[in-house]
Structures are given as structure tokens and as C-alpha cells.
Amino acid sequence: MFALASNSQDWFSRKSEVPKVEKLAVVLDAAPPGHEEIRDKPKRRALAPELTPKAVIAAEARPKETVTTPVTKHPLATQPAPPAPTAEEWAFAGNYPLKNSKGYRYTWGKQVRSMMGTAVEGPDSGQVRFRIEIAPDGTLAKLETLWTTSSVAEQLARQAIGRIPPLPPTPTGKPLTFERTISFTPFAxxxxxxxxxxxxxxxxxxxxxxxxxxxxxxVVHVEPEPIKKLDPQALEECRKQLPQNSIEAEIAREQRLQNQWGSSKLGK
Structure with missing residues (x-):
């Protein structure tokens, strides 16, 4: 026991020798049957060649391709000529003297437009304004072009005026002078x-x-005369000869008021 005690320190400090084992890794490369010769080789990615300054300038100067969207042509707007005034309309126009023969002036313009044909959207459409003088017997005494937006419209209007059938005498029995715009457009x-x-x-x-x-x-400007009030009885007699407005005229008046003043309900 003393012998063991004397050698215990050496015994505890002694380590058993363990044989060293080298690590061995085995890699198997299995190929599909019949393709033993195929082996995966690393693929090299082609690198883009570096651009020289000249190549960069040429690439920037090259015009870029632009994609244009084809433009679809819409059908042209048209408006046929209105029907010519009837005999009843001319009979009313020849006997309505108020407001510088208002009915006669409107019927004359309608007669001219009815003889000009269909208005087609384009450069040939437009408007022309005339100053006209009608003799007491209904014949044309003077025609002057004040302005026009289309030479074709002016030519067609002058041709129509030259072919107007005989008109009734003026309502007042005096020469009738007025200005009139003839619209040869599909939108008017x-x-x-x-x-x-x-x-x-x-x-x-x-x-x-x-x-x-x-x-x-x-000359010194003269103030205009104040408006004279009509006699109530004369006003009542005048109103008796007023014609009834047509439905088309009422619709046009409402549309003009709507375009001018709008509606308070639309803004809410």
C-alpha cells in the first residue's frame, strides 16, 4: 500500500495513449447510366466588354427608337341645310314690322342657309356676316361682306343670295337695312x-x-334720351299682335340662359 501511495501521483498524472485515427472522406460521383462520359464542368459567364469612351459617346448619340401610337380618324361632323321657309312663314314675315322687321330678317337668313347645302367639319366651314339692304319691293339693293372666316362659306352664301326667289315687300314699305351672320358649320x-x-x-x-x-x-358727346314709357293701352294693343313662340325658340332661350348664368345647383 505504501508502494502504491508513493506512486499514486505518477499514476494519476499518467494519460493513456489513444491511437490517432486519420479522417478519410470518400466522394462518389455517380453518373446516369449510359452517360458516364458526361461531367459537369463549371460554366463561365461571359463578361460584357468594357466600353471605351468613343463607344460610350457613339451609344449616347445613337437615336432612340420612339413608339408612335396610331391616330384613329373620327368621322367628320355634318349638319344638313334647314328646310326653306314655308309660305306661311313668309306671310308672317311680310306683315311683322316690330323691331326693324324682326321676322323678315330671320326668315331671310333661314332662306339663304337652306340653299347652301350640308355643312361638313373642316377648313371649308365657317361664318360670314353681311350688311344687307332690301328694297321696299323685296329685291336686293345692297350686299356687303363685313367679315368672314371661310371663303368657301362666303362664296356659297353669295351664290344662294343670287338665286333667292322673289320675296314679299318689306313690312314697313321702306328700305330694310340690317346685318346678318350666316353660319355654315356643323356646330351652330x-x-x-x-x-x-x-x-x-x-x-x-x-x-x-x-x-x-x-x-x-x-363734337361733345350727347347723352342718350331716356326711355319713354308706353301708354298702357297702346302696349296692350301691341301685345295682341305678338306671335306665339315656337318650342324650338323656347328651348334655345333656356339653353342661352343656362350657358350665360349656369345653375346654382350644379356647383353644390
Whole structure:
């Protein structure tokens, strides 16, 4: 026991020698039957060649391809000529003297437009404004073009005026002078007039007090005369001869008011 005790320190410090085992890894490369010769080889990715400054400048200067969307042509708008005034309409126009023969002036314009044909959207459509003078017997005494937006429209209107059938005498038995715009477009319609206020006097015409042509002597501007009130009995007699407005005229008036003033309900 003393011998064991004396050698215990060496015994505990002694380590058993363990044989070292080297690690061995085995890799198997199994190929499908019949394809033993195929082996996966690493694929090399082709690298883009570096651009030289000249190549970069040429690439930037190359025009870029633009994709254009084909434009689809819409059908042109058209508006056929209105029917010519009837004999009843001319009979009314020849006997209505109020407002510088208002009925006669409208019927004359409708007669001209009915003889101009169909208006087609395009450069040939447009408007022309004339100053006309009708002799007391209904014949044309003077025709002057004030302005026009289409030479074709003016030519067609002048041809129609030259072929107008004989017209009735003017309502007042005097020469009738007025201005009239003929619209030869597919987007404009010459609506019938409203006769409700034809018995009321015309409002005063505004004149510029500073207007001067530079040639004629300057005169002091005269204030317009105040509007005279009609006698109630004369006003009642005048209203008896007013014709009834057509449905087309009422629709046109409501549309003009709507376009001018709008509606308070639409903004809410």
C-alpha cells in the first residue's frame, strides 16, 4: 500500500495513449447510366466588354427608337341645310314690322342657309356676316361682306343670295337695312327668335364719348334720351299682335340662359 501511495501521483498524472485515427472522406460521383462520359464542368459567364469612351459617346448619340401610337380618324361632323321657309312663314314675315322687321330678317337668313347645302367639319366651314339692304319691293339693293372666316362659306352664301326667289315687300314699305351672320358649320344652329319683348322700346345704345376718327371735327358727346314709357293701352294693343313662340325658340332661350348664368345647383 505504501508502494502504491508513493506512486499514486505518477499514476494519476499518467494519460493513456489513444491511437490517432486519420479522417478519410470518400466522394462518389455517380453518373446516369449510359452517360458516364458526361461531367459537369463549371460554366463561365461571359463578361460584357468594357466600353471605351468613343463607344460610350457613339451609344449616347445613337437615336432612340420612339413608339408612335396610331391616330384613329373620327368621322367628320355634318349638319344638313334647314328646310326653306314655308309660305306661311313668309306671310308672317311680310306683315311683322316690330323691331326693324324682326321676322323678315330671320326668315331671310333661314332662306339663304337652306340653299347652301350640308355643312361638313373642316377648313371649308365657317361664318360670314353681311350688311344687307332690301328694297321696299323685296329685291336686293345692297350686299356687303363685313367679315368672314371661310371663303368657301362666303362664296356659297353669295351664290344662294343670287338665286333667292322673289320675296314679299318689306313690312314697313321702306328700305330694310340690317346685318346678318350666316353660319355654315356643323356646330351652330340659327334658332328662331323670341317675340315676347318686341313691344318694349329699345334700350339706349352705348356710344364711346372719346371715340374720334382723327379727321372729322370733334363734337361733345350727347347723352342718350331716356326711355319713354308706353301708354298702357297702346302696349296692350301691341301685345295682341305678338306671335306665339315656337318650342324650338323656347328651348334655345333656356339653353342661352343656362350657358350665360349656369345653375346654382350644379356647383353644390
Amino acid at each position: 344652329t340659327d334658332w328662331p327668335p323670341i317675340y315676347d319683348d318686341d313691344c318694349l322700346p329699345d334700350p339706349p345704345v352705348f356710344t364711346n364719348p372719346f371715340a374720334w376718327d382723327g379727321k372729322s371735327p370733334q
